[in-house]
Amino acid sequence: MKKVIIAIFALGFSLSGYAQTHLTLEQSKSLALQNNSKVKNSELEVGAAQEIKKEAYTNYFPKVSATAMGMQAIDPLLEMKMQGGNLPVYDGNPANLGNATQFAYMPDVNIGLFNQMALGYINVLQPVYAGGKIKTGNKMTDLNIEVKQKLQKLSENEVLLKTEQQYWQVIAIQEKQKTLDNYIKFLDTLYNQTNTAYKNGVIIKNDVLKVTIKQSELKVNKTQLENGKKLSLMQLCQTIGMEYDPEIILDDNLNDLSVPQTYFVSNSAVLPNRVEYQLLEKAVTGAKLETQLKKGDYLPTFGVGLSGYYLDQFESNQKGAFNGMVYASLSVPISDWWGGKHKLNELKYKEKIAQNTLNDNKGLLNLQMEKAWTDLTEADKKVHLIEETLAQTIENLKVNQDSYNNGLIQLSDLLEARALKAETEDKLIEAKSQYKTAITNYLLVTGR
Template sequence: MRKSIMIITAMLLGISSYAQQRLTLMHSKSLALENNGKTKNSALEIDAARETKSEVYTKYFPKISASATGMQAIDPLLKMQIQGGNLPVYDGNPANLPTANQFAYMPGTELGLFNQVGLGYLNVLQPVYAGGKIKNGNKLADLNLTVKEKQQKVVQNEILLKTEREYWQIVALEEKQKSLDNYVKFLDTLYRQVSTAYQNGVIIRNDLLKVTIKQSELKVNQTQLTNGKKLALMQLCQTIGIPYDPTIRVENELDNFSDPQTYFVSNENVMSTRAEYQLLENSVEASHLLTKIAKSEYMPTLGVGLSGYYMNQFEKGQNGAFNGMLYATVSIPISDWWGGKHKLNEMEIRENITINTLNDSKGLLNLQMEKAWTDLKETDEKITLIQETLEQANENLRVNQDSYRNGLIQLSDLLEARALKSDTEDKLTEAKTTYKTAVTNYLQVTGR
């Protein structure tokens, strides 16, 4: 029976462990890129840019138009009056025709044309020269697709950094939970010791109350920590696009560190690889293309075409007629140049503005990379200092515990030493999670 119970218990524990969903940092990032609303929208923006590119490319093709018209008039659109009279009778000899002495009378008549008409029309126009408008429009569409792809990279970086911060926030709260649990165990043990001493009359009741008050404070901290963990997990689930499940657990990889120097790169070498910098360059290029397109509005345009039509009056004895023609068209804007010159000057000024923005932003991007590197180094140094402080806090607690047992210090000193250790542990956890996100941030701002 005992063996059966142990087997059943092991199976239940296995099922419970299997039911828990565990997330790693890489898995969380993968889910965020797949499910997050912003990343989905950025992918749709790329699809829309591809469609725009395909639509603009069709401007190279001929423009074909066709139409058909049917008409029934109340009265004929064209009326003709033919007068009657005597017509010479022709005997077959052309010599007798001028001196004919026999005549046939032909009465007058009225003809009506276009009483009902059907007309079909087809026109094909091939643009030959449009001042560079079509060519530059296609370049702009290509550039727009490139911009959307780089914007997607920026959005992905933002989502990945957000995911990592939220992930490490949960890890930090779980580490603080462990520290708090150890603190609670310490106070429980201390409470039993102090309670026994109070019952034996060794200490006064005030010392027992100090421990009780500290236990009550930790209960409040426990409630706040539990609520904080729930909200942090809900936020992570929303970011990575999965349903909230309170049984989800995240893998703790907090102590896996590398030296900051392993991530260092020269700012000048990686500036051009940053998506933000490339977008600024694309902005300058787009401004230049827009100036060219604006200039093409004031250039002559040339096209060649082919037109054909078929017309039928739907009357007895009359057949439909087909005709067609080849033609060329040239359009030269003249009066548009009066205001166009100022429009082009405006476009060139705006082009210079984008160049100035690029130069100014280059300095800001360099400053951003330098700050990210400084933050990474400072956080690493902070971890080292806090670890040293934690060693001192542990030693201080050990000395205070021995001194309290020997009656050399008061209970408040021991409680203060234990609180110092817990506070130092929390600070170390926060520094480690900050370092993790600082690494990711530095990699991103250096285009990696």
């Protein structure tokens, strides 16, 4: 029976371990790109832009239209009245034609046309020249696709940065939990020592209570960290499109920190790689295309076409008629130029505005890259400074521990020294997490 119970517990631990999901940073980023709704929507925007391009390309082809119509009028649309009378009877002799003596009477005749009819009509028009609007329109759809693709990249970068920030936030909380556990173990050991000393009459009960109070504080801190980790992990799962599971384990740590110089690049060299800079360039191109497209409204248009129709009045003694024609059309706007000149001038001003915006934002993008580099180097210095401080707090705790063991200082001094070490450890974890995020941010703003 004991063997069975042991096997059941072993199986339970095995299944529990198997149910755990391990995630690395790269896996989290990959899941975010696959599942995040913002990234998905940006992909759909690209697909929609590609369909617009296909639609615009059809403007090169002939335009075909067909019409069919049937009607039944209350009264004929066209009525003709022929007056009757006596008509001379021709006896076959031309000499008697002018002096006919016999006549035939013909009554008045009313003729109604288009009382009922059916009409079928088809027209084919091939544009030959449309002021360059078709070509320019297709260029604009190409530009639209490129812009949507750039915006998709921006969405991906935003989601990746958000994923990394949330990922390192969870890692930081996990590291703080380890630090807190070590602190709790220290207090547990100290409590056993002080409680034994109190029972032996070496110290007063107040010292035991000091340790107990500190233990209660750490229990509260532990609960807060557990809740913080849960919320942070839920937030990360939401971002990467993964169902929340409290058993998820993040495998990375904060110990592998490369020096900032590993990531340094020249701002001028990477500026053209910035998606934001490329979008500004596309805005200048788009403004020029807008001017070209509008100019096409004021240029002649020329096309050739073919038309054909079939008309049937449904008369018993008449057959339907078919006819067709080939034609050419030329349209020249004249009066539109009166206001068109000012409209084109307006668009020229907008071209200059787009160019000025590009020039201005070049400086802002350089400033952003410079700030990201400054933030990275500051975060690195902060890590090193806190590491030095931590080494000092460790030495301070050791000195206080020895002094307390030798009865040279009070318990409160030892507790203060240990609390200072825990506080510095937490600050170092935060600094390392910020440094990791600063690396990601610098890579993003330098187009990598």
